[in-house]
Amino acid sequence: MAEASAEAHIGAPAEKIWARLTDFTSYAEWNATHTSFPNGGPAELAVSATYDENMKLMGFPAEVTWTVEELEPARLLTTRGKGPMGVNLAMRYALTPDGDGTRVRIEGEFTGAAVSLMAGKLKDSAGAALTESLRRLDGLVT
Template sequence: MAEVTAESRIEASAAKVWAQLTDWAAYGEWSMTHTNFPGGGPETLAVGATFAENMKMMGFPAEVAWTVSELEDERLFAITGKGPMGVAILTRYTLIPDGAATTVRIDGEFNGAAVSLMAGKLKDSASAALNESLRKLAGLVA
């Protein structure tokens, strides 16, 4: 298993960050791993909703079939997915209001036989992508 975490204080309300985080058409403006949603993001944001995403991880294209696994408006959004080579992925976005700002934390987990072969490189690549994604997200909502 490989686990990654990135966290940043963004000078915007949780509502504003949440609106950007769940704007599927604008995902590519901030997410460093996102390529596209072949069928669009989830039609309705609810636990159990499914959608597909084309991504780029460590420079390689990957299609992930996601399911929304946890949801609390303006607070928590988690998705679990199946990627190539049987890799299971969890991505969790947590928003913590802090006055006029919001602390945004992204946690990622990767599981599967292929992960053990490249866990170190995957962690480094994913950490860099998450930190840059948070920087770009902050620029869009500030």
């Protein structure tokens, strides 16, 4: 298993960040691993909704089928995905009001036989991508 996380204080209200985080038409503007949604994002963002995403992880293209597992508007979005070579992914976006802004934490988890061969590199690469994603998200909402 490989886990990665990033956290940042963003000087915007949680609702504004949530609106950008869940606007699947503008994902490429902030998500550093995203390349496309071949069939568009979910028709409706709800628990059990599924959608496909093309990503680039460690420089390699990957298609992931995501399922929304937890959803609390303006607070929490957790998705679980199935990727190539038996890799399973989980992404958790948590927004917490913090003074004049919002603390945003992204956690990623990768499991599967292929992950054990590259766990260290995957953790570093995913951590850097999550940090870059938060930097871009901050620039879009503040």
